[in-house]
Amino acid sequence: MKRQRIVAGNWKMNLDFNEGRDLAIGIIRSIGSSDVLTILCPPFIHLHYISVLTNGIANIEVGAQNCHSARNGAFTGEVSAAMIKSTGASYVILGHSERREFFDEDDALLAEKVNIALASGLHPIFCCGEKLEVREAGTHEHLVRTQLENGLFHLDSDVFAKIVIAYEPVWAIGTGKTASPAQAQEMHKFIRSLIAERYGQEIADSTAILYGGSCKPDNAAEIFSQPDVDGGLIGGASLKAADFVAIVDSFPQS
Ligand code: PEP
Numbered sequence: 001m002k003r004q005r006i007v008a009g010n011w012k013m014n015l016d017f018n019e020g021r022d023l024a025i026g027i028i029r030s031i032g033s034s035d036v037l038t039i040l041c042p043p044f045i046h047l048h049y050i051s052v053l054t055n056g057i058a059n060i061e062v063g064a065q066n067c068h069s070a071r072n073g074a075f076t077g078e079v080s081a082a083m084i085k086s087t088g089a090s091y092v093i094l095g096h097s098e099r100r101e102f103f104d105e106d107d108a109l110l111a112e113k114v115n116i117a118l119a120s121g122l123h124p125i126f127c128c129g130e131k132l133e134v135r136e137a138g139t140h141e142h143l144v145r146t147q148l149e150n151g152l153f154h155l156d157s158d159v160f161a162k163i164v165i166a167y168e169p170v171w172a173i174g175t176g177k178t179a180s181p182a183q184a185q186e187m188h189k190f191i192r193s194l195i196a197e198r199y200g201q202e203i204a205d206s207t208a209i210l211y212g213g214s215c216k217p218d219n220a221a222e223i224f225s226q227p228d229v230d231g232g233l234i235g236g237a238s239l240k241a242a243d244f245v246a247i248v249d250s251f252p253q254s
Contacts, residue, residue: 004208005224006164006231007248008039008125009238010065010093011046020046024053026241028060036231036248039063039091039125040238044079051088063091063125066099069112081113081120092117093233095127095151097170107150114152118159125164125233126152127212128191132171140169141190148194157199165209166233167191172213174235181222181229184211188228217243220250 015023020042031038040050041063054060068078084092094113099105105113110126117124128147130140144167152163167187169179179187188209196204211223212233223229231251237243 003206003230004037005035005251006037006039006208006210007244008041008063008091008093008164008166008210008231008233009244010096010212010233010235011040011042011238012065012098012235013043014239015042015046017045017049021049021053023239023241024050027244028053028057030241030245031060031248034059034248036251037061038248041065041091041093041125044084047084047087047089055088061091062087062089063093063122064089065093065096067092067094067113067117067120067122069109069116071116081117081122085120085122090121090123091125091164092122093125093127093166095147097127097129097131097168097173101170107147110151111154114155114163118155118162123162123164125166125210127166127168127233129166129168129170129173129213135169135171140187144187144191145194148191153194153198157203160195160199161203161206163207165191165207166212167209168212168233174214176214178214178216178219178223179211181226184223184229185226188226192228215247217246217250220247221252224251 039061051062064084067081095110128144130143192204208230210231210233215232
């Protein structure tokens with residue numbers, strides 16, 4: 001089964017309007033036509049402009065980094081999934097460790113966000129992953145299982161097919177410490193086995209599981225060559241067009 005290979009760039013809270021436009025143009029200009037799907041996930045202010053820029057380019061999509069769990073209402077300062085969809089974006093990152101840590105997002109809230117995102121026509125890129133102390137205690141598989149069971153596995157199989165999963169060990173995010181290719185493969189294989197247990201082997205084999213955590217042009221090829229790693233969610237290195245495009249070009253030839 002050939003899975004979709006994906007590289008998503010999480011710009012986090014970086015780049016003003018002009019800087020974001022220039023980065024998007026730089027990426028669009030240098031990205032070749034390949035079967036890798038590139039997803040640009042800028043702050044909200046860029047979504048519509050970059051969606052217009054990428055409109056009609058087959059292998060580039062746009063995503064947000066968060067959405068509110070409610071359809072609409074008195075939530076000053078928040079942005080709904082339907083609003084994101086109306087900009088032309090088609091993905092949304094949910095459950096990033098920075099949202100879990102700094103905004104107290106728990107699995108129950110994330111399950112609601114997943115539901116509203118799907119109902120609004122967005123594909124969630126659902127993040128899971130353990131902190132360093134959990135890995136050191138050897139309970140990382142248990143934690144990731146809990147995150148997936150509570151945040152995602154309530155979905156029926158027809159909607160689960162719209163999900164992208166990102167395994168992001170928290171100890172590797174923005175730290176320069178990457179999970180070894182073997183550690184990434186081990187967890188990705190485990191995640192795929194959980195999906196198979198819940199939804200069957202066919203859906204497990206077609207679900208894209210991305211690795212995130214200090215992925216750079218010089219380590220992407222080795223990580224992406226692992227059989228259960230279908231691409232990456234890229235933070236810091238997504239802010240430079242040349243680095244990001246080099247990561248997109250890091251897949252083994254198929
Ligand atoms: C991220 O924020 O999703 C991420 C993986 O960051 P970095 O690549 O900077 O570690």
